[in-house]
Amino acid sequence: MQNGSVIKRRDLLALIGTIAGSSAMYHAMTSLGFASESAYKGPLKLAGDVKGTSVLILGAGLAGMTAALELRKAGYKVQILEFNSRAGGRNWTIRGGDSFVELGGFKQTCEFEQGLYINPGPWRIPYHHRALLDYCRRLNVALEPFIQLNHNAYLHATRAFNGTPQRIRSIKADFQGQVSELLAKVTQQGKLDEAVTKEDQEILLQSLRAWGALDRDYKYSANLVSAEFRGYARDPGGGLTADPLPSEPIALSEILRSRLWRYLQAFARYNFQTTMFQPVGGMDMIGKAFAREVGDLIRHNAKVTQIQQNSSGVTVSYVDAAKPSVVQQATADWCICTIPLSILSQLPVDVSAPMKNAIDALPYAGSVKIGLQFKRRFWEEDEAIYGGISFTDLPIRQIAYPNYGFNRAGRGILLGAYLFEGANSYEFTAMTPAERVASAVEFGSKIHPQYKTEFETGVAVAWHRVPFTLGCSGEWTDAGRAQHYRTLCQIDGRIVLAGEHASDLPAWQEGAILSALDAIVRLHERVVRT
């Protein structure tokens, strides 16, 4: 870019600020992608007379319970029908003693030690998921850090480095260092003269040396400068063993060919940037906190079989799991339906043809999570890995270390596989739970050989086999979203949908909550207007 030929964004903003005032500048900043903020604008204030209006909510997941909490507060008569005997939906934690049966009848009973758990569904909360964080604060859900990036966890490629896992720290430092060295070299050769002024080139060289851990000659090599980034062959110590020894960088070509660089984006993307959170004690602390507020409104074990509406209200038929032959009915003025579309698409539902078409169009992603209990926390004791995630090209894709109970003796739980979409998620779903666990142990032992002696017991959740969702989350394509999304979110007569599938944050809890808030604001406007 030539100097002066283009107005830089920052200069443009300063100009707008001077001429039009800060409000205009704020809007300009937003449209230019700065100051981007959550769609959440703080706790809802639903003002106006709701005139005794009743709302029937289908599903006691986060979307349904958010709607129930806010609508009751605004004066509505609220009732929730829930398929499970438990509130929370996909907000779910499995602990020792818990049993669950997946489709096909395969039953698992978790044998984890008391206090250990696995979150088979959502497991992390980005700092910018403001609505979810606000509900956690209002409902007294204690949070702790979820460690997305642990520099001492591994990157692993089956066909690189003889299958030896590499520390994230080393790959990141060596990649960054050698790219910096290359850029410094072409800068010094004058090859950037047209793109960068002489003055800026000097600053660029300084920054590359600092950022890339280059030596005085702009080289990235085995010395105590690079060791401060990639780690030491011998760490600094005390007394007579104080001298640190530098470690040997991995050649750029090897890193490039290993493809390990592709995992570095897992830490760079907006959804995965620090700080991330998890509830203390398990993700279901959120669902339980909501249930403390609205649990009295929930009719559990209710399987919805039909949704009817006319100009004056909705009638929902359902059966109790214990008495499936007796059809019962619930009625209300309005219905907020959070039933996953994988299920809703199979029900007789009185909605417009475009809405029905939208409901039928969304496929549900496959996802599998496998929790493994080990006799000891060898990843901490032997390998100094405290929390975080290792990535691999093996079919298990990830191994995630617990972000709680650090540095304790005794047992621990690993997330031994996390599949999301792609062929492997289907292949793992097609197995029995025992096969999934066995495969996770076999593959994981290639990264942590301790698996073979330390493994005790495991549980495996394949979301396509989960009876209450028949899939993990709505799998929108750009084309599908363009065609159906706005229709799906419309109030159709007296029915409006909510849930992660009715959001632009698919598979995130924030999406479920924001969709519920958006739906009830629109519904409330209609109620108070008429």
Add this chain to the structure above:
Amino acid sequence: MIRVRTSAVAALTLLSATAATGQDSTASRRTFSSGYRFVEMTGEELFANVCQGCHMPDASGATGAGNYPSLAANKNLESGSYPIFMVINGRRGMPAFGDMMTDGQVAAVVNYLRTHFGNNFEDAVTAKDVQEARR
């Protein structure tokens, strides 16, 4: 593409006290694809590693809050074009596999389905049928 195979029988011997139970009613060998697309080539392999996840090893489907339809003795399979459409495009929660399988793979799994589990439709579909259905 590489394919990783593991013997589930051998793998199961690693399980000292797993909580997971359930009978291994299908192939004793599992196949793992290396990328986004499936490496399984035969209809039998594709069914055992993909379809049975939802439709179950005996193709009888399953029922929870919603249903996975039974594919056994299923009259909807009479015309080969219907299962081809469903595998490629998905519908009502069923994922679209069009991007994850070649024409030949889609044809193979449809033909397997239409000649097993109490289905006896002998008019095999071809990769060309699948190619045309993609348009």
